Amino acid sequence: MIASFFAELPGYIARCGSVVYFPLLSVVLGLLCVGLAWWVSCRLARHLPSSLACLRSQPAGLALGLVCLVWSAHHACVMLEGGLARFHAYVWMLVPIIAVLSWFFLDFLFARAAGGFFILCANALIYCAFVHDIPCRPWYSAVCLALGVLGLFAVGAPWRIRALLQAAAKRPTWAKAGAALLVVFAATLMVLPMLARQ
Numbered sequence: 001m002i003a004s005f006f007a008e009l010p011g012y013i014a015r016c017g018s019v020v021y022f023p024l025l026s027v028v029l030g031l032l033c034v035g036l037a038w039w040v041s042c043r044l045a046r047h048l049p050s051s052l053a054c055l056r057s058q059p060a061g062l063a064l065g066l067v068c069l070v071w072s073a074h075h076a077c078v079m080l081e082g083g084l085a086r087f088h089a090y091v092w093m094l095v096p097i098i099a100v101l102s103w104f105f106l107d108f109l110f111a112r113a114a115g116g117f118f119i120l121c122a123n124a125l126i127y128c129a130f131v132h133d134i135p136c137r138p139w140y141s142a143v144c145l146a147l148g149v150l151g152l153f154a155v156g157a158p159w160r161i162r163a164l165l166q167a168a169a170k171r172p173t174w175a176k177a178g179a180a181l182l183v184v185f186a187a188t189l190m191v192l193p194m195l196a197r198q
Contacts, residue, residue, distance in 0.1 A: 022128035023193040029121045029147070030189035033182045040168060041179035048169045052162055054110060061109030065102055068116040069095045108158035115154025115161075122148030125189075132196035136188075143188045 044051055054060070073095050077088045106112060122144040129140050154161050168175040 022125070022132055022196070025121060025128075026125055026189045026193040029118075029125070030186040033147075033186035033189065037179040037182035037186065040165075040175050040182070044165060044175060045169045045172070048166065051165055051169075055108050055158060055162055055165075057110040058103060061106075061111075061113045062099060062103055064117055065109065065113035066095070066099055068113055068120060069098055071120050072116075108162075111154050111158035111161055115151040115156075115158070118147050118151030119155065122151065129193075132193070134192045134196045136192055140188055140192050143185050147185065 039051070073091050076091050077085075080087050080091070102109060125144045126141050129137050129144075134140060168178055
């Protein structure tokens with residue numbers, strides 16, 4: 001029953017109307033960029049040890065990781081069509097199994113989960129930007145692509161994110177430049193979807 005609930009949830013959200021889903025997801029990602037910009041510019045240098053420890057947080061990583069796993073399982077089931085639809089139940093059974101294995105065997109769990117979330121958001125938002133014909137689509141897509149690449153580094157090489165944070169903490173100019181770039185990304189993500197032409 002729980003598996004079927006999670007299986008139906010993404011489809012229900014999609015049926016509620018991508019007109020709401022697209023700007024909402026984009027604004028959420030934009031707010032995350034604002035939060036990261038504030039943290040990098042105002043708090044990182046003074047709270048570097050706790051920031052680095054956050055990258056390894058297992059409870060936060062598991063919570064966000066479950067969201068990513070459910071989202072990924074939904075996409076996997078969409079691809080398994082026709083005769084392959086019989087594997088849907090196995091895909092959903094893998095969600096809790098992978099979550100448990102991640103808890104015990106993955107280091108930098110929160111960094112990897114956050115990276116996965118950025119990748120999934122970038123994929124969905126680039127698609128929605130073309131569906132809804134927003135202005136400045138090349139720039140919007142480039143912003144999403146940049147965040148997706150950052151997510152790829154967080155998933156595959158989270159120690160590089162740690163090294164980047166350490167470098168930004170030692171060099172205030174880097175921190176301010178990174179924060180300014182994140183604010184530009186946030187403005188793009190929060191404004192352009194509201195101007196959709198479809």
